[in-house]
Amino acid sequence: MRIWGVLNVTPDSFSDGGAIATPEAAVALARRMVADGAAVLDVGGESRRPFARPVSEAEEMARVLPVVEALRDAVRIPISVDTRRPAVFRAAHRLGASVWNDVTALSGDPGSVRAAADLGVTVVLMHMRGTPETMQVAPAYDDVVGDVTADLEAAARRAVDGGVAPGRIVLDPGIGFGKNLDHNIDLLRGVGRLRGLGFPLLVGASRKSFLGTLCARPDPRDRDHATTAVTTWLVLAGVDAVRVHDVRAAADAVRVAEALGRAGAGPAAAAAGTDAPT
Ligand code: HH2
Numbered sequence: 015m016r017i018w019g020v021l022n023v024t025p026d027s028f029s030d031g032g033a034i035a036t037p038e039a040a041v042a043l044a045r046r047m048v049a050d051g052a053a054v055l056d057v058g059g060e061s062r063r064p065f066a067r068p069v070s071e072a073e074e075m076a077r078v079l080p081v082v083e084a085l086r087d088a089v090r091i092p093i094s095v096d097t098r099r100p101a102v103f104r105a106a107h108r109l110g111a112s113v114w115n116d117v118t119a120l121s122g123d124p125g126s127v128r129a130a131a132d133l134g135v136t137v138v139l140m141h142m143r144g145t146p147e148t149m150q151v152a153p154a155y156d157d158v159v160g161d162v163t164a165d166l167e168a169a170a171r172r173a174v175d176g177g178v179a180p181g182r183i184v185l186d187p188g189i190g191f192g193k194n195l196d197h198n199i200d201l202l203r204g205v206g207r208l209r210g211l212g213f214p215l216l217v218g219a220s221r222k223s224f225l226g227t228l229c230a231r232p233d234p235r236d237r238d239h240a241t242t243a244v245t246t247w248l249v250l251a252g253v254d255a256v257r258v259h260d261v262r263a264a265a266d267a268v269r270v271a272e273a274l275g276r277a278g279a280g281p282a283a284a285a286a287g288t289d290a291p292t
Contacts, residue, residue, distance in 0.1 A: 015245075017052050017258060018218075018255055019044070021047075023057060023078060023081050040081040041089075045088065047261045048090075050265055052261045055089065056096050058078075059078035062096075074102050079105055079106060092136075096115040096117065098122030098123065100128075113135060114130055114137045116130075116137060117191065120139060127173055128177070130178050138184045138216055139166060139184070140188045140218075141162045141185075142192055150192065153192045153194055158197045158204075163207055163208055166187070170211065185211060189218055195228070202217075216255040217255070221241055222234075225240035238259070238260040241260065242266075246271045
């Protein structure tokens with residue numbers, strides 16, 4: 015399991031808005047995330063929280079590009095940029111970004127698929143119904159796992175048909191994007207079906223509001239323990255990567271869950287006395 019550290023350079027992100035006001039602050043946080051075990055840093059300049067207002071392309075560039083440039087010289091792990099705009103990603107790519115995280119699954123702009131194909135970068139195709147401004151109004155699915163699987167399969171096909179190499183595609187069910195509490199739970203429980211599409215899976219549940227509802231934690235910064243529980247579940251479910259704010263906690267969860275998974279310490283083994291609980 016690989017850990018993607020979230021670096022939001024936005025004044026209004028739902029859990030950490032305004033925490034990174036300068037490229038220097040981003041570098042300091044990035045260094046800590048790398049030391050804690052991050053495999054990728056995901057830089058975002060436009061909040062995706064429900065009902066968020068879009069920022070202009072110029073404003074997004076002004077937020078993201080200086081941070082990407084500063085990170086390029088400071089860390090050795092891949093830098094991802096969370097943007098729905100090909101122009102922003104192209105500019106970030108020139109400065110060293112090598113992964114495009116797109117919550118619109120390359121449908122946010124008519125030039126998105128072309129840009130991803132031209133640049134040959136790894137691209138995250140995330141599932142969302144509607145836009146951040148509208149997605150939580152009345153999300154409805156026949157069968158959320160089946161519907162998300164079909165939508166992601168279609169998004170991957172669109173990308174491949176447009177020239178994106180299949181080996182460059184990562185899929186993401188888009189926890190919290192046009193989903194209610196039950197949808198999010200069903201998706202996490204059924205994440206194994208998404209693996210059947212044959213692409214690596216990234217999941218971003220960190221600090222999201224369904225965890226606040228489940229655990230009665232209205233402040234997103236109080237949701238890291240709940241996030242860690244989800245990370246453990248995702249390791250055991252065979253997911254390839256998680257996108258989290260607290261990299262250190264996730265790294266510990268991954269180590270423990272992978273050790274338990276490897277030991278085959280499931281209920282049957284424990285009952286047979288083949289695995290001591292300590
Ligand atoms: N979630 C958020 C943003 N980008 N990208 C992917 N691939 N998957 C996600 O689940 C995802 C994402 C929302 O979380 P965050 O970045 O913490 O907040 P905000 O969008 O308010 O900055």
